Amino acid sequence: MSRLRVGVVGVGHLGKEHARILAALPDVELVGVVDPNVPQVEMVAQRCNTRAFRDHHALLPLVDAAVIAAPTSHHAALAADFLARGLPLLVEKPMAVTVRQAEEMIELAEKHNTLLQIGHIERFNPAFEELRRHPLQPKFITCERYSGFSGRSTDIGVVLDLMIHDLDLVLALVQAPVRTVEALGVAVLGGNEDLAQARVTFSNGCVADLKASRVHPTPVRCMHVFGPEGVAGVDFARRHLTLMQPAEHLRQRQIDTRRLDAPALASLKMELFGRHVQVQELDCNSGDQLTRELQEFLHCVRTGQRPRVDGAAGRDALALAGRILDSLRTHRWEGTADGPAGPWHLPAPRGLLFIPPSQPMAA
Ligand SMILES: NC(=O)c1ccc[n+]([C@@H]2O[C@H](COP(=O)([O-])OP(=O)(O)OC[C@H]3O[C@@H](n4cnc5c(N)ncnc54)[C@H](O)[C@@H]3O)[C@@H](O)[C@H]2O)c1
Structure with a gap:
């Protein structure tokens, strides 16, 4: 098999990882990396034994496919410059800032009959892949995605930066049109929103509650899916799936806690997990998701197969993010039409929540 000539555009925090993985794949020739940050691009090029470019135009005639990070x-x-030449692309998430840009990218890819994959990497998380192998009908989903402040992606807020991962996952699970969206958010550090909370209701009755923060003391990336079959908990960081289902006697509704005496209630409490609610813990450590995502991209480039996260999926996640942003920008903190609204205009504080240790008490 001939080696695919691939380049990476943008080799900061994530792009350098794409370059590292591609450089090590036997069926790929990493022909170059691009970044206007010269020390960074030279360092990555040296590490990956490839050429450094400051401008992506130099890469266009050299590659069969590219990654944009x-x-x-x-x-x-x-993306437009690559797609207009018919070059297959893996574009990091979110695929663009506006739905209109996303539509234009999809149209260009279709017009030039080429592949457009979007980097919604959690679809390749082995714990999420394992979840999809189980027959759970999602009726209520909760997602939490928190990180500390990274100093990156300040061109977008937390909805497009972090929550969009979960929006894509929820859309993939629910497979139904969105009926309503309610959201609120706060710009803690100025600029775009850093905290956001959203409730999305689907036309098939499923409800998803999503929370995201990029100013959180501890990292969290988890999802719970509730359905008539039971509950699934995905820990994306640990690549761990927990499945819980009611035992047969609970499915048959043979217990009614209102009719149990004290000893029976005590025994139910002691034996809840195991006897009454069956639990399965699954460690899903079959490879890292970035390598798996890149391998699927290369496979689709070679075979013409449709990627699991195509331009339309990227656009749908972006469109839902747009509805969430519209909702959080108009959230009325005091319920009044002329009162403070949105992530920047909170009600005036009543005072300090507490006196910090370094600050002297007022006389
Ligand atoms: N899939 C994921 O889990 C994930 C994680 C992190 C970031 N991302 C996405 O990846 C993208 C990059 O994020 P990051 O955290 O690596 O940011 P980053 O700031 O660390 O890196 C971006 C790099 O792009 C370079 N750059 C700027 N303009 C450029 C241009 N015109 N051509 C080429 N390079 C250019 C910058 O110099 C920088 O080195 C963002 O879209 C982000 O949302 C995705």
């Missing part, structure tokens, strides 16, 4: 606000313009 530049800041989100650059995705649409960079």
Whole structure:
């Protein structure tokens, strides 16, 4: 099999990992990396034994396919230059800043009959893949995705930065149109929103509650899916899936806690997990998701197969993110039409929540 000539555009935090993995794959020739940050691009090129470019135009005639991992606000313009040449692309998430840009990217890919895959990497998380192998009908989903402040992706807020991972996963699970969206958010550090909370209701009755923060003391990336079959908990960081289902006698509704005496209630409490609610813990450590995502991209480039996260999936996640942003920007903190609204205009504080130790008490 001939080696595919691939390049990476934008080799910061994530792009350098794409370059590292591609450089090590036997059926790929990493022909170059691009970044206007010269020390960074030279360092990555040296590590990956490839050429460094400051401008993506130099890469265009050299590659069979490319990965775009530049800041989100650059995705649409960079992608257009590759797609217009019919070059297959893996574009990092979110695929663009606006749905209109996303539509234009999809149209260009279709017009030039080429592949457009979006980097919604959690679809390749082995714990999420394992979840999809079980017959759970999602009726209520909760998602929490928290990180500390990274100093990156300040061109977008937490909805497009972090929550969009879960929006894509929820859309993939629910497979129904969105009926309503309610959201609120706060710009803690100024600029775009850093905290957000959303409730999305689907036309098939499923409800998803999503929370995201990029100013959180501890990292969390988890999802719970509730359905008539039971509950699944996905810990994306640990690549761990917990499945819980009611035992047969609970499914048959043979217990009614209102009719149990004290000893029976005590025994139910002691034996809840195991006897009454069956639990399965699954460690899903079959490879890292970035390598799996890149391998699927390369496979689709070679075979013409449709990727699991195509441009339409990227656009749908972006469109839902847009509805969440519209809702959180108009959230009325005091319920009044002329009162404070949105992530920047909170009600005036009543005072300090507590006196910090370094600050002297007022006389
Ligand atoms: N899939 C994921 O889990 C995940 C995780 C992190 C970031 N991302 C996405 O990846 C993208 C990059 O994020 P990051 O955290 O690596 O950011 P980053 O700031 O660390 O890196 C971006 C790099 O792109 C370079 N760049 C800027 N303009 C460029 C241009 N015109 N051409 C080429 N390079 C250019 C910058 O110099 C920088 O080195 C963003 O879209 C982000 O949302 C995805």
